[in-house]
Amino acid sequence: MTTHHRETTSVSARHRRLRIASIPGDGIGPEVINAGLEVLDAVASRVGTFALSVDPFDWSTERYKRTGEFMPADGLDQLKAADAIYFGAVGDATVPDHITLWGLRLKICQGLDQYANVRPTRVFPGVTSPLRAVNKGDLDWLIVRENSEGEYSGHGGRSHTGFPEEVATETAIFTRQGVERIMRYAFSEARRRPRKHLTVVTKSNAQRHGLVLWDEVATRVASEFPDVAWDKELVDAMTFRMVSKPRSIDTVVATNLHADILSDLAAALAGSIGIAPTGNIDPQRRFPSMFEPIHGSAFDIVGKGVANPVGSFWTASLMLEHLGEAHAAELLLTAVEQVCAAGITTPDLGGTASTSDVTRAVCEAVRSSNSASQTAKVGEVTA
Ligand code: IPM
Ligand code: MG
Numbered sequence: 001m002t003t004h005h006r007e008t009t010s011v012s013a014r015h016r017r018l019r020i021a022s023i024p025g026d027g028i029g030p031e032v033i034n035a036g037l038e039v040l041d042a043v044a045s046r047v048g049t050f051a052l053s054v055d056p057f058d059w060s061t062e063r064y065k066r067t068g069e070f071m072p073a074d075g076l077d078q079l080k081a082a083d084a085i086y087f088g089a090v091g092d093a094t095v096p097d098h099i100t101l102w103g104l105r106l107k108i109c110q111g112l113d114q115y116a117n118v119r120p121t122r123v124f125p126g127v128t129s130p131l132r133a134v135n136k137g138d139l140d141w142l143i144v145r146e147n148s149e150g151e152y153s154g155h156g157g158r159s160h161t162g163f164p165e166e167v168a169t170e171t172a173i174f175t176r177q178g179v180e181r182i183m184r185y186a187f188s189e190a191r192r193r194p195r196k197h198l199t200v201v202t203k204s205n206a207q208r209h210g211l212v213l214w215d216e217v218a219t220r221v222a223s224e225f226p227d228v229a230w231d232k233e234l235v236d237a238m239t240f241r242m243v244s245k246p247r248s249i250d251t252v253v254a255t256n257l258h259a260d261i262l263s264d265l266a267a268a269l270a271g272s273i274g275i276a277p278t279g280n281i282d283p284q285r286r287f288p289s290m291f292e293p294i295h296g297s298a299f300d301i302v303g304k305g306v307a308n309p310v311g312s313f314w315t316a317s318l319m320l321e322h323l324g325e326a327h328a329a330e331l332l333l334t335a336v337e338q339v340c341a342a343g344i345t346t347p348d349l350g351g352t353a354s355t356s357d358v359t360r361a362v363c364e365a366v367r368s369s370n371s372a373s374q375t376a377k378v379g380e381v382t383a
Contacts, residue, residue, distance in 0.1 A: 018050050018053070019088050020083065021057060023053060023085060027091070028298045028301060029067070031303075040052055041330065043331060044066065059168075075181060079288060083323055085293055109214070114281070115148035115181060115281075116280070116283050117279070121269075124340050127349055129269060141249050142190075143261065144254075144259070145254060146253075150173065150256035159288075179217040185281075186198055193251060196228045197251060201238050215232065235254065236261060243263070247271070272348065272349060273295055274308040275293075276314070306355060307346070329340065335365035338365050345358065
């Protein structure tokens with residue numbers, strides 16, 4: 001922890017206090033996380049049901065270069081005190097990506113057993129999908145990614161290093177328990193959504209061990225959810241379906257690697273990778289879950305004040321929902337959508353607003369929102 005712990009909103013008896021560990025990280029991470037904390041404050045004041053207390057951590061590539069570690073040895077224990085983790089971005093051109101990832105982000109995901117990664121997609125107002133004739137709601141998807149094993153389990157190694165016969169193995173691991181818990185989570189998420197439909201993505205035609213187990217477990221878990229309709233799609237056919245029949249998709253579950261790829265396609269089809277959020281969830285709530293925008297460090301625009309904070313805001317909304325503040329989560333997302341619809345957007349979305357313009361407009365929309373009917377007067381917001 002580098003800077004001081006801050007109490008952002010006064011805590012009174014009717015407030016729950018939500019303890020947030022913030023890890024802004026590298027690149028534009030600090031810019032978008034600061035913006036996110038500002039709107040979270042506005043939401044807390046507006047709804048009055050919770051107060052935030054934020055613990056900032058300086059875990060980043062800069063810290064790694066200085067100390068040899070992205071996070072201290074007891075880092076995971078420090079995080080366990082939080083209700084949730086708000087994460088910016090990590091990675092820079094001077095340190096190989098696999099060092100950075102395994103040193104910080106994957107270390108947290110695996111160490112806190114955040115085995116479900118969720119990635120909602122939707123076409124935001126003011127954002128244009130590259131797909132023709134996409135209407136509101138057509139790309140309203142939730143991708144659930146297995147986040148603890150599969151192709152990113154970390155199993156493998158290298159032998160004969162540096163010799164012509166050098167060999168490297170990268171073993172995908174599928175455990176019955178690991179598949180069962182992600183399937184159960186995906187079916188329950190599908191059940192919470194209006195369409196109650198789940199597509200299980202697989203590749204069991206070619207990957208005849210792990211992915212056959214994956215399919216078998218999916219079929220068994222499906223029988224626990226008779227009210228959820230489901231189908232199965234091979235991952236290659238799924239890319240085709242996402243583009244050609246987007247309306248046939250609602251909730252999706254896929255392995256670590258498959259969902260990694262499909263979620264980038266989903267973000268592109270929704271018109272912008274700059275706004276997509278993700279949650280690394282421990283559904284059993286033994287440990288804090290971690291929420292992050294997926295856009296990454298974006299070093300080309302660092303310090304220019306034009307980073308799009310919408311991904312960070314949507315991320316904050318996911319975090320509030322996870323923490324049981326569904327009303328606040330919806331109020332925030334509605335405010336963000338209204339600001340986007342009013343054309344107050346950063347250059348990546350074709351607008352001329354700066355990060356702080358968008359942040360100010362969202363805070364304004366939150367303040368003027370009618371907490372009951374959720375209607376904000378965005379026409380009155382000036383960028
Ligand atoms: C993502 C990213 C990361 C991941 C990379 C950077 C390892 O692509 O969040 O999808 O695959 O987890
Ligand atoms: Mg990815």
